[in-house]
Amino acid sequence: MNLLEQPFLFLDGQTTGMRPPQGQLLEFSWSIHSGDEPPVVASQIFGLPAGTYLNKKISEITGLRDEDLAGKPDPKTWFDDFFVNWTAQTRPPLAIVHCAQFEKPFLQDLMNVPFDYLCTQQLTRKLFPTLPSQNIRAVSGYFGHPITGPNRAGEFVFATMAIWRGLAQKAMEMGLNTLEQLLVWQKTVEPAAKKKKSISYRIPTELRLKLPDRPGIYRMIARNGEVLYVGKATSLKSRVNSYFRGVKNRDRRKLEMLAQVWDLQVEECGSPLESALRETDEIKRLNPPYNISLKKNQRQLCFYSADFLTVNGRQSEVFPMGPFRPGNFIDMVIKLHHSIQLDSAEFEQIFFDPIDPEILEQGFKLFLLNHKLTRESVAEMRGMLAYGLNLFRHYEEAEKENVPESDAEADAEIEVTPEYVAGKFERLLRRAGGELVRAKKLTAALNSNVEFLSAQGWRSLQFRGGLCNSLPQENSSLNIFPWSGLDIE
Numbered sequence: 001m002n003l004l005e006q007p008f009l010f011l012d013g014q015t016t017g018m019r020p021p022q023g024q025l026l027e028f029s030w031s032i033h034s035g036d037e038p039p040v041v042a043s044q045i046f047g048l049p050a051g052t053y054l055n056k057k058i059s060e061i062t063g064l065r066d067e068d069l070a071g072k073p074d075p076k077t078w079f080d081d082f083f084v085n086w087t088a089q090t091r092p093p094l095a096i097v098h099c100a101q102f103e104k105p106f107l108q109d110l111m112n113v114p115f116d117y118l119c120t121q122q123l124t125r126k127l128f129p130t131l132p133s134q135n136i137r138a139v140s141g142y143f144g145h146p147i148t149g150p151n152r153a154g155e156f157v158f159a160t161m162a163i164w165r166g167l168a169q170k171a172m173e174m175g176l177n178t179l180e181q182l183l184v185w186q187k188t189v190e191p192a193a194k195k196k197k198s199i200s201y202r203i204p205t206e207l208r209l210k211l212p213d214r215p216g217i218y219r220m221i222a223r224n225g226e227v228l229y230v231g232k233a234t235s236l237k238s239r240v241n242s243y244f245r246g247v248k249n250r251d252r253r254k255l256e257m258l259a260q261v262w263d264l265q266v267e268e269c270g271s272p273l274e275s276a277l278r279e280t281d282e283i284k285r286l287n288p289p290y291n292i293s294l295k296k297n298q299r300q301l302c303f304y305s306a307d308f309l310t311v312n313g314r315q316s317e318v319f320p321m322g323p324f325r326p327g328n329f330i331d332m333v334i335k336l337h338h339s340i341q342l343d344s345a346e347f348e349q350i351f352f353d354p355i356d357p358e359i360l361e362q363g364f365k366l367f368l369l370n371h372k373l374t375r376e377s378v379a380e381m382r383g384m385l386a387y388g389l390n391l392f393r394h395y396e397e398a399e400k401e402n403v404p405e406s407d408a409e410a411d412a413e414i415e416v417t418p419e420y421v422a423g424k425f426e427r428l429l430r431r432a433g434g435e436l437v438r439a440k441k442l443t444a445a446l447n448s449n450v451e452f453l454s455a456q457g458w459r460s461l462q463f464r465g466g467l468c469n470s471l472p473q474e475n476s477s478l479n480i481f482p483w484s485g486l487d488i489e
Contacts, residue, residue: 002177003168007034009092009115010041010164012156013103014062016054018354020109022346024048025075026064028083029153031161032092039161043154044082047072057349063150079110087115094118094179098136098160102354118183120163126189127170130200133255135353139163141260142202144223148289201244202262208244211237214268215275217282220290221263228257229290232279234272240264253352257290270455293325301483302326308381309334315483322439323483329432330385336364336428337381351424355416363421370422385432392433446482 010031017023029043047069048054054066073081092115097103100119124134131138136159137147145162147155176182202223211218216236220229233239243258269275283291303315303322308330312319324330332350339347339360346357347364355363368375371387378384450461 003172003179003182004165005035006179007032007093008118008164009095010157010160011095011097011103011107012153012160013106014064014151014153014156015102015106016048016058018102018349018357019105022357023106024052025106025110026054026058026062026069027153028075029157030083031157032090033161039158041154041157043152044078045069045072046075046078061151063152076110084111096120096160096164098139098156098163120160120167123167123186124163126186127167128200130198131259132199132201133252133259135252135256136160136163138256138259139166141222142166144262146222146224146226146228146260148226199244201258202260203244203264205244207264208240209237211240211266212268213237215270215272216266216268217275217279218267219265219282219286219288220257220261221265222260223262227265227286227288228260229288230279230282230286232272232275234275236266236268240266251352253290271452273450273452274454292327300326302328303483304330308385309337315481317481320481323442324435324439328435329428330435332428333384333388333432334381336425337379337384339364340375340379350428355421359416359418359421362418364425366418366422367425371426384429385436388429388431388433389436390433391426391430392437395430443482 010033012029013025014027015023015025025046026048027043027045029041031039031041033039045064045068048066054064054069059065094117095115096118098120100117100122104117120139121134121136124131124139128134128139128142131142133139136156140147140159140162143162143166145159147159149155171177171182171185174185176185213235215232215234217230217232218236218240219227220231222228231239243254267278269278283293300313301315301323302311302313302325303319304311304324305319306321308321310319315322335348335350339350347360349355349357350360367373368378373387378387448462452459452461
């Protein structure tokens with residue numbers, strides 16, 4: 001029986017944290033599947049312990065709400081009553097999970113695991129070592145099965161099946177036709193060495209190399225035709241190709257997206273300003289999953305208190321700092337602040353991809369050491385943001401010059417080490433500093449004139465708004481809150 005004909009047990013779980021007991025299993029999905037049979041996936045949602053609730057971030061990631069969990073069973077009770085008995089009766093074969101090191105501790109905590117695991121993430125690293133990202137969305141999209149919704153266990157089981165089909169086909173092309181042959185090969189072959197090498201993308205290289213050196217917008221397209229991302233460019237050729245030049249120090253969410261790109265659409269525009277306006281329209285129209293700013297349902301503003309620890313949707317004397325977009329880098333710094341303040345607890349999940357809390361803390365200590373800082377010197381939010389602002393101001397010029405010359409200038413696989421995480425903390429604070437600078441510039445531009453050269457000659461835009469523009473002179477004390485009367489809905 002070859003790899004595609006043999007049945008396997010596919011699993012996925014969604015949780016509130018990296019591992020028990022801090023993390024709680026929220027949803028579990030499973031399916032026994034083989035070959036070309038229509039897949040059938042079963043799912044179970046679990047309730048939280050009495051008096052506990054989902055936090056906002058977990059709800060955003062999974063799409064689950066507290067009302068979805070109401071009346072659902074405790075995971076330990078459910079596994080004892082159903083899943084353990086089901087596995088004993090069905091005698092499931094090898095379990096295939098995309099990131100087994102994540103699910104395995106929860107399953108071991110809930111039951112005596114009656115089966116072995118095959119981790120498709122680890123197998124991907126050996127069979128496809130040059131992918132820019134090996135997480136489930138990246139690999140599933142690479143094989144033509146993009147995940148379009150939130151992190152739900154059932155959808156991830158379908159994605160794992162698609163990944164397994166792609167991996168099994170690759171293995172069989174290499175002469176590894178049976179599970180036994182594949183497992184022997186996996187144990188004897190080391191992951192690709194960490195050296196510079198070409199990165200594998202689905203999009204044809206010649207397609208992006210032929211782009212015009214003109215202003216415009218570009219759309220990144222998945223295999224099913226979904227628009228993953230819309231961007232603007234002063235030069236379409238330069239901007240688009242910059243995405244595919246290396247992965248070192250690159251945003252992991254962007255690498256996840258690039259692994260899924262099968263096609264590209266571009267529109268030339270008359271000027272960079274026209275491309276910026278066109279980008280805004282397209283993001284609102286298409287709502288691409290990898291765009292963050294300018295989306296129709298995320299166009300609110302937010303303002304922080306003077307200590308940056310509380311936030312509100314309106315500017316006022318209590319919330320003077322802004323404007324910022326919701327879900328910005330300052331929100332991530334607040335999580336870091338919480339982790340520093342709660343010295344006895346493990347680090348919160350701060351970044352896009354989950355990272356072991358111990359690695360997070362080790363990386364933060366290394367960041368402090370590298371920058372000759374102490375934990376006390378950045379214990380307050382304003383102190384951390386001030387240092388981020390300093391990083392941003394001193395890094396701006398170097399960042400613009402740091403453009404790789406070729407597609408092969410990076411490692412395909414990023415190892416999550418304390419050194420790597422220390423770099424992530426530096427970039428986080430620098431980007432938060434950039435958010436502060438952007439807020440100041442936006443306020444300065446609230447009432448301004450912009451002149452630009454187009455194909456039709458010089459043109460002018462006048463921006464007029466803000467409560468301060470229409471207030472009588474005697475009310476000028478209110479001018480310090482110019483965004484208080486504005487909305488961008």
